[in-house]
Amino acid sequence: MKKLTTLLLLPALLIALASCSGEEAQKETPATDKEENQMDTTLKMKIADTDVSVEWEDNESVEALRELAQDGPLTVQMSMYGGFEQVGYLGANLPRNDAQTVTKSGDIVLYSGDQIVVFYGSNSWAYTRLGHIMDKSDEEMTQLLSNGDAVITLSLEE
Helix, strand or coil: CHHHHHHHHHHHHHHHHHHHHHHHHHHCCCCCHHHHHHHHCEEEEEECCEEECEEECCCHHHHHHHHHCCCCCEEEECEEECCCEEEEECCCCCCCCCEEEECCCCEEEEECCCEEEEECCCCEEEEEEEEEECCCCHHHHHHHHCCCCCEEEEEEEC
């Protein structure tokens, strides 16, 4: 009886071992050139002539924005809106994952899939989060964005 049980369990054991080694092989698959390039590039932002440090979200909208900047710097003409934000058309529709959000100064969001918004105040609306400017105070954001229309430049740095 022991021999019969062993013979019946042996195929199940072999299948289990084969599937485990297959999972390991998938985990060790090297990244494609495109994935490596995206991992090695940082999306940079300038407001007028001022570099700002952005902590970008890890989502498909930011990846699409990075792809727009691959052919060279992406310059976006921004317009003041509502006394708390600058809005500019990207010239392309990006993937959206809108959620009701309360923004604060320094937040960068996607609106309607084709507009980038940079806040120097607060608002509540359904946006897709793109990132947050980390190195500017509320006062510095207001100085950068509240004195008329602005230009932002998005570029890749390796």
